[in-house]
Amino acid sequence: MKTFSLFILTLLLTHFGVAQSNFTSKVIGVGVVVADVDKSVDFYVNGIGMVKTGNFTITEDFGKRSGLSNGVAAAVTILKLENSPEATDWKLMSFGKKASHPKPKxxxxxxxxxxxxxxxxxxxxxxxxxxxxxxxxxxxxxxxxxxxxxxxxxxxxxxxxxxxxxxxx
CATH class of the missing domain: 3.10.180.10 (2,3-Dihydroxybiphenyl 1,2-Dioxygenase, domain 1)
Known part of the structure; x- marks a missing residue:
């Protein structure tokens, strides 16, 4: 009986006591589509104080296959509050056009x-x-x-x- 109780206790602690995560990272990367990437990078880096930590390109092929951009290529600039793996990615990308909705006040x-x-x-x-x-x-x-x-x-x-x-x- 003691072994059975210990087994039940172990099962309960495993199920309820320790939260398991389905995620490989504890941060969320945020993608922001901007009208002018250079203007936005200037604002975030020189105004807010973020740091540029990298960039990558979404190719036409990947954009189409993934459903991300229907075949339109885009360069993505990655900014962070600090250059560390624990910092959130603030990913800026532009398709060279202004928003189709008015700027909120x-x-x-x-x-x-x-x-x-x-x-x-x-x-x-x-x-x-x-x-x-x-x-x-x-x-x-x-x-x-x-x-x-x-x-x-x-x-x-x-x-x-x-x-x-x-x-x-």
Whole structure:
């Protein structure tokens, strides 16, 4: 009976106590189609402070076979918050055309992925870079969140909203 109870306990702990993952990575890579990849890379690298970590090409053949682009080739530029395997891939690609829908003014203006949140060590250097680039700040930002953090809200060149959260200095 003791062996049977131990067996049942082991089964229960294995089934309920330890979550098994079906994923080979704990990060999600995000692909963003942009109108002008150079303008977007400039915004994210020189404004936000991301780093360029790589690139690859989606060939016409792969685009068609995969259903990704119906046979249209595209270059993809990979950006990250830091160059490490644990950092999310922010993959920018362009097909050389503007969006077919209007640029949102507020996050409720459209459905789908509308914003990303980036936690930063110091907001002021980013604010300074974005100001120099003439990127408009939305609302009354920076907005105080608590005694340690402020909130800054901007849009990238294609209208994707970016929340920046952290201390000013």
């Amino acid at each position: 507020y996050i409720q203006d459209d459905t789908g992925m509308q914003y990303i949140t980036i936690q930063v060590k110091a907001l002021q250097p980013i604010i300074d870079r974005l100001t120099k680039m003439k990127v408009p700040f939305l609302g009354s930002t920076p907005t105080l969140l608590n005694d340690k953090a402020h909130f800054v809200f901007v849009q990238d060149p294609d209208g994707n909203f970016i929340e920046l959260i952290g201390p000013l200095n």
